[in-house]
Amino acid sequence: MLLCLAAVWGGSFFFAEIALREVPPMTITLHRVFWALPLLFILIRLRRLSLPRDPQIWLGYLGMGALNNAIPFSLIFWAQQQIDSGVASILNGTTAMFGAVVAGLLLKDEPLTRNKIAGAVIGLAGVAVIMGPDAIAGLNPGNLAQFAVILGAVSYAFASVWGKVMLAGQPPMMNAFGMICGTILLMIPVVLLVDGVPSVSLSLPVWGALWGIAALSTVFAYVLYFAILIRAGAANLMLVTLLIPPFAIGLGALFLGEVIAPAAWIGFAIIAVGFAVTDGRIFSRFNRS
Template sequence: MTQASLTPAATVMLLALAAVWGGSFFFAELVLREVPPLTITLHRVVWAIPVLAIVIWWQGQSLPRSPRVWGAYVVMGTLNNALPFSLIFWGQTQIESGLASILNGTTAVFGAVVAGLLLADERLTPRKVIGALLGLVGVAIVMGPETLGGLDLRNLAQLAILGAALCYSLAGVWAKMHLRGQSPQMNALGMLMGSAVVMAPVALCVDGTPQLSLSGGTWAALLGLSILSTAIAYMLYFAILTRAGAANLMLVTLLIPPFAIGLGSAFLNETLGPTAMAGFGVIALGILVTDGRALQVFRR
């Protein structure tokens, strides 16, 4: 089977996806000034649902009727939205948005390992093991040796981001095992509806009733987080998947941190030290080794 190519159109969409996903860390940093983390997660999934529902309606698709499929959507929404979004947003209360995006970049490395362990057709090769080890070394560099001295809130926040990356990896395996029979757009809508069902009671119990009397800037960031970084992002995601394949799509993981770091530096006065940037370099190397094509170019 030939490798799907990254055409100019797919490259533009890949950069756009990296921008809106990188922007999610920036938007969250703004919203966290007025809204608690769990409520942000609820906002993010709820406001994205109508956008995707309109797309489904325009395409003439019907909602699935099987309880098994909707049960799978609830699990997918928990693993791919409710848990990771909440962990990332809480983590951002303690660490910079750019640093959060770097740690979130381990998703691709975790995904290769988790799929290799749980899926028969995604065997764990030596290349993937080496990529995973490089990813762990990069994480260790980012977090620094002082982490071993004890766990404070900043360290726990970094572990929360890594936990979110692991959730994304498990979600990928779950989708491949249980959601093959549905269209990608329907899976995105069902997943968001499932995550809304999970998050509504949790956010209400922990944070209380969501406050709607927010500043205009906060509402703009919330809508950016929900519509741009969630609804439109998923449409870009599936368009790239169709045109360029999963391997090329994984490259977005390398492109998200530069956008998040740039926005944080330009608008939030965030600065990351050389240690964090060096760690990102090692994590990026781990992703390239996991992907495998960089090694093929080197051999040629």
């Protein structure tokens, strides 16, 4: 399930890169959830699921819409105007590290440990390698874009905890539907204020990218997302962000001609080591053997 989720989420960086040719970032976020909504509605009707009536559950959906969609989608899509999709996906891999630390701070059944703190430090070192020594000295648009992706990763980390606390008892498909409803409610006024009324006069490749990001990277992805969250917990779910970059980089290289600098690969390797330390299971197996 994690591999499937990594593949469709890796594709979201590729689809966004194409859509950005004609559509502004926040409008892409609205397209992504707007076209996903009817598809999810069909799925919940086929499953004969009833809409929840508890206001607290809908508050949970609104919070998930903000933390897991509206904020990170908009930040990452904006960032992709400045940096390649592969670099964005690598920085998004810090979600695994942030997810473990945030879960450790906020969830009693996933306590904060020395491994999580050490892993966070190592992961941040990986981010520093990717961004380079001039990142702090000179805040150019490219550096700001990388910071934006990291902020999106932090938002994803809080979303995983929010979802586990507020929505763990709900069916995964209903959670995905409710979250999308919350995102649309948040994004419509923002898009109208910032970008104006969305245009429908788009090229066929851009429409294809928007439908791909809605059907595959949103509908199918979030059904998997909530199913994994319930079965494996918030920290384990964040493993997916370490699996996304190979898919995103492969698609970007194959179809968009993107080339990832060696520093980015080194930084990604350091981030992966950081999460391995945070998670701890790999090293415990070596110790047992």
